[in-house]
Amino acid sequence: MIRITCDTCGVVRKSGQRDWILGYDLGFDSRETITRSISFFDHWDDSRVLERGMIQFCSPKCQQAYIAANTLKRRAAGKSVSLRRRRSGAA
Numbered sequence: 170m171i172r173i174t175c176d177t178c179g180v181v182r183k184s185g186q187r188d189w190i191l192g193y194d195l196g197f198d199s200r201e202t203i204t205r206s207i208s209f210f211d212h213w214d215d216s217r218v219l220e221r222g223m224i225q226f227c228s229p230k231c232q233q234a235y236i237a238a239n240t241l242k243r244r245a246a247g248k249s250v251s252l253r254r255r256r257s258g259a260a
């Protein structure tokens with residue numbers, strides 16, 4: 170029996186709950202670039218749950234929280250890099 174939990178709040182999915190949201194979050198890292206792809210399916214599909222990079226959410230609220238958290242993290246990282254560059258340029 171596979172245990173499926175919400176990637177945001179950690180609640181366990183009961184079998185037969187079809188209103189959960191299924192998607193994937195894939196990262197491709199190379200020396201120069203980090204490409205990240207977050208997508209969602211329009212319906213739940215039990216057969217795809219175990220595929221690489223799959224993410225599951227119990228509600229649209231948890232889905233939005235996940236997107237917000239991951240987008241903000243990337244923005245914050247970009248900001249700290251540019252600040253560091255500005256400081257070293259002034260010195």
Ligand SMILES: [Zn+2]
Nearest residue numbers: 175178227231
């Ligand atoms: Zn949740």
